[in-house]
Amino acid sequence: MGKAFEVFVSAAAERFQNYVERLAQSLGHADRREPLRGYLTGLVLPGGRKSVEPMAALLAPERVRQTHQSLHHLVADAPWEDAAVLKAVREYALAALQQRGPIEAWIVDDTGMPKKGQHSVGVARQYCGQLGKQDNCQVAVTLAVANEAASLPIAYQLYLPAPWTSDRRRRRKAGVPEELGFLTKPAIALRQITAAVEQGVPVGVVLADAAYGNDSKFRNGLEALGLQYALGVQSTTTVWPKGRAPLAPPPSRGCGRPPKLLRREAAHQPLAVRELALRLAPAVYRTVSWREGTAGMMRSRFAALRVRAAHRYPGRAVPNREQWLLIEWPKGAAEPAKYWLANLAAATPLKQLVRIAKLRWRIERDFQELKQELGLNHFEGRSWRGFHHHGTLCIAAYGFLVAQRCAFSPGGPLRRQGLSPPCHFRPRGTPDKAATP
Numbered sequence: 239m240g241k242a243f244e245v246f247v248s249a250a251a252e253r254f255q256n257y258v259e260r261l262a263q264s265l266g267h268a269d270r271r272e273p274l275r276g277y278l279t280g281l282v283l284p285g286g287r288k289s290v291e292p293m294a295a296l297l298a299p300e301r302v303r304q305t306h307q308s309l310h311h312l313v314a315d316a317p318w319e320d321a322a323v324l325k326a327v328r329e330y331a332l333a334a335l336q337q338r339g340p341i342e343a344w345i346v347d348d349t350g351m352p353k354k355g356q357h358s359v360g361v362a363r364q365y366c367g368q369l370g371k372q373d374n375c376q377v378a379v380t381l382a383v384a385n386e387a388a389s390l391p392i393a394y395q396l397y398l399p400a401p402w403t404s405d406r407r408r409r410r411k412a413g414v415p416e417e418l419g420f421l422t423k424p425a426i427a428l429r430q431i432t433a434a435v436e437q438g439v440p441v442g443v444v445l446a447d448a449a450y451g452n453d454s455k456f457r458n459g460l461e462a463l464g465l466q467y468a469l470g471v472q473s474t475t476t477v478w479p480k481g482r483a484p485l486a487p488p489p490s491r492g493c494g495r496p497p498k499l500l501r502r503e504a505a506h507q508p509l510a511v512r513e514l515a516l517r518l519a520p521a522v523y524r525t526v527s528w529r530e531g532t533a534g535m536m537r538s539r540f541a542a543l544r545v546r547a548a549h550r551y552p553g554r555a556v557p558n559r560e561q562w563l564l565i566e567w568p569k570g571a572a573e574p575a576k577y578w579l580a581n582l583a584a585a586t587p588l589k590q591l592v593r594i595a596k597l598r599w600r601i602e603r604d605f606q607e608l609k610q611e612l613g614l615n616h617f618e619g620r621s622w623r624g625f626h627h628h629g630t631l632c633i634a635a636y637g638f639l640v641a642q643r644c645a646f647s648p649g650g651p652l653r654r655q656g657l658s659p660p661c662h663f664r665p666r667g668t669p670d671k672a673a674t675p
Contacts, residue, residue, distance in 0.1 A: 270316055276293075277631050287613065289616045331390050345389065346431070347447065353376050379395050414622045431444065448470040473577060477579075480544050480560075483546065580595065
């Protein structure tokens with residue numbers, strides 16, 4: 239058993255070395271190869287904080303200063319392209335991920351990283367999912383590919399709040415690209431999705447929560463790209479149920495162009511999805527299970543019906559296409575808990591609708607592992623380049639681990655024993671205990 243384990247570890251080390259060499263080709267200069275190996279090694283090693291200085295102390299206890307400078311230059315200063323490295327990561331990991339099944343979903347989400355001060359790029363008082371409330375933080379928008387076995391982020395971009403985009407001094411100091419203007423999170427996600435389509439990434443159903451699903455421009459953009467989606471929406475979202483539709487254009491008055499636009503009147507309005515859900519007979523809701531959780535099989539009550547979204551386009555002359563409204567109403571709850579709009583085929587079974595919509599949980603575990611195990615939220619720099627380089631390298635480290643997990647073990651969260659820096663290591667700026675009175 240001991241010999242077999244040694245052989246396995248040796249083979250894993252060789253795979254990691256080959257992986258680093260593969261990614262190094264995307265960095266441009268050959269002198270970035272060793273810092274890349276060091277940074278990725280520091281990220282995947284079990285340990286505490288994954289910022290540059292503690293990693294340097296773990297990697298080279300006798301040469302902390304030199305190693306720190308090398309890693310810092312790679313992540314904060316070197317002008318390599320994040321997109322090129324992420325493409326190499328994606329191509330490597332997808333081969334292993336698809337051995338466990340075809341890509342079923344493209345998952346859009348954003349993740350918040352609490353941050354103090356006002357100088358780190360993109361920091362503002364905004365909703366932070368990690369804290370579950372509004373606070374000072376940075377927020378990054380991601381796109382991930384997923385199947386039932388695993389998932390991997392393939393795009394990662396900082397959301398820049400409007401006060402940042404209009405503040406030239408702060409932009410210049412943080413190195414924000416001159417051409418970058420204000421983009422909403424759904425607009426960033428749609429750009430990421432468009433790039434993935436253009437690059438030929440295996441297509442899946444686009445999944446996102448109501449922060450994206452409520453944006454009709456986002457939904458329209460997905461349809462224009464020919465993509466299927468199952469997107470969360472708020473309870474106030476309005477739809478036209480089957481048998482009810484916008485009014486036809488009014489009759490022509492005999493002069494000018496005849497009216498073509500659909501109409502609404504005070505007595506003829508669409509319904510909020512919550513109101514529609516409450517009107518359904520209890521027998522319409524069926525108990526559906528979708529996956530095994532830590533406490534057993536996950537199940538809830540769902541209903542699905544065909545509707546037309548009621549958002550209005552400028553100059554809309556024909557109704558929106560029919561699509562699914564999926565409703566979750568847990569047993570014992572006073573009212574429905576979640577709603578989705580999905581443009582999947584009309585023949586899609588309820589169980590399949592639920593399974594696809596619920597696959598979004600994978601991105602939540604991605605973020606958990608990227609933060610807790612690989613230090614995605616440990617970057618201490620303030621620049622646009624550094625923020626994205628660190629995020630890209632965390633995803634690169636995660637991509638290697640995902641590929642190994644897909645190839646050699648059942649899917650499961652990362653669990654590793656912790657390591658600590660050498661006992662004599664003291665981060666800069668901390669007081670010397672021996673000198674403390």
